[in-house]
Amino acid sequence: MSLSYFRMSGMKAVPALYCRTLLEIISDNSCELAVSMFQFKSWCRHHPFSAKINYLYQTSGASKRALVCASIFIHVFDTKEMPVSQSDKSKYPEIKLYGYPTSPFVLKTGCHLKYKQLPFEFVPVHPVTREQIAFSNQRQVPVLSIGDEWKNDSSPIGVWLDERFPERPILGTNDVEKETILRIDGWVSTSLLPARFRAALHWDKSWDTIRNGWLLAAAMNNAISIPLYLRVSWPWLIKRAGFLHRIVNKLDLNEPLWDMHERLADELISHLAGGPFLGGLPTPSLADLSAYPIIIFAHLMGLHGRNVYLERPEIVDWCRRVQTHLPDNPLLVPDDYLKRQIFT
Numbered sequence: 149m150s151l152s153y154f155r156m157s158g159m160k161a162v163p164a165l166y167c168r169t170l171l172e173i174i175s176d177n178s179c180e181l182a183v184s185m186f187q188f189k190s191w192c193r194h195h196p197f198s199a200k201i202n203y204l205y206q207t208s209g210a211s212k213r214a215l216v217c218a219s220i221f222i223h224v225f226d227t228k229e230m231p232v233s234q235s236d237k238s239k240y241p242e243i244k245l246y247g248y249p250t251s252p253f254v255l256k257t258g259c260h261l262k263y264k265q266l267p268f269e270f271v272p273v274h275p276v277t278r279e280q281i282a283f284s285n286q287r288q289v290p291v292l293s294i295g296d297e298w299k300n301d302s303s304p305i306g307v308w309l310d311e312r313f314p315e316r317p318i319l320g321t322n323d324v325e326k327e328t329i330l331r332i333d334g335w336v337s338t339s340l341l342p343a344r345f346r347a348a349l350h351w352d353k354s355w356d357t358i359r360n361g362w363l364l365a366a367a368m369n370n371a372i373s374i375p376l377y378l379r380v381s382w383p384w385l386i387k388r389a390g391f392l393h394r395i396v397n398k399l400d401l402n403e404p405l406w407d408m409h410e411r412l413a414d415e416l417i418s419h420l421a422g423g424p425f426l427g428g429l430p431t432p433s434l435a436d437l438s439a440y441p442i443i444i445f446a447h448l449m450g451l452h453g454r455n456v457y458l459e460r461p462e463i464v465d466w467c468r469r470v471q472t473h474l475p476d477n478p479l480l481v482p483d484d485y486l487k488r489q490i491f492t
């Protein structure tokens with residue numbers, strides 16, 4: 149087993165020397181087990197350390213010593229989110245994310261917060277009255293409040309978050325990287341995201357769009373109760389939503405929808421610039437965390453229809469790498485609303 153597996157897992161931060169030393173300590177057999185345990189990350193994180201070892205001891209032929217080594221290895225190097233404890237929470241000002249659980253702009257901010265491992269409360273906004281964001285005088289979500297201050301607009305919110313909480317930076321390490329990250333994030337907001345909205349307006353496969361609209365309405369209703377007649381008419385309401393038309397009309401609508409998705413998939417891959425993360429960077433940035441929920445939302449929510457992006461192995465591999473740095477549920481809906489598995 150080579151170190152490349154661990155690199156592929158997105159754990160760029162793992163010093164190679166530590167890896168090598170640990171790999172030497174651990175027998176080949178337990179290395180394989182370590183790999184399988186990574187593949188069952190969710191199981192790993194939700195079972196206590198001793199239970200994991202006992203289970204593997206009983207079900208595999210490996211020695212207990214080897215299993216202890218493998219488990220330590222995983223605990224040390226699994227860079228995934230650890231739940232924030234109550235005492236940790238008091239270290240932070242109160243952070244609230246106001247929005248719709250189905251809005252890609254809100255999901256961007258959700259992923260920025262989740263990557264930074266900041267404890268926050270998601271406050272669902274009523275799509276008609278918007279009373280929850282009345283304090284801000286804004287029509288649009290996301291709105292983020294930190295203590296007494298607030299900001300709207302997903303990209304400036306990301307920059308603000310990085311200024312306020314510089315740990316786990318998302319804007320690179322120098323001005324050149326920051327410029328690249330913001331340029332790609334701009335492409336996400338003006339190209340990738342509007343193209344995803346296009347399907348909701350220009351019904352390519354009507355029955356798929358209607359069913360998808362109902363799935364989204366159910367997720368909205370779960371977050372904030374909306375009347376049945378609104379839920380039933382959701383696909384048609386979305387189709388008429390003025391703000392969606394304003395966003396989508398900025399695209400070149402002469403380009404057929406599926407050609408547009410193929411082109412954007414190519415562009416996403418070219419933004420990787422050979423790196424594990426967008427902009428050719430070694431760690432995920434605001435750009436990855438903006439694009440990822442837009443690519444993965446339809447898949448996780450079980451939306452119907454083709455997902456051109458996930459037909460590209462390069463994009464699936466990138467999704468895997470980004471996901472390694474996020475909790476298993478990177479969205480803002482409860483776990484039981486996820487119809488499909490994350491890529492691990």
Ligand SMILES: N[C@@H](CCC(=O)N[C@@H](CS)C(=O)NCC(=O)O)C(=O)O
Pocket residue numbers: 251252253254287288289290300301302303337391
């Ligand atoms: N540029 C904004 C766009 C936000 C946006 O368009 N939000 C939509 C939800 S997906 C919204 O609140 N629309 C309601 C409206 O415009 O009335 C951002 O990046 O946050």
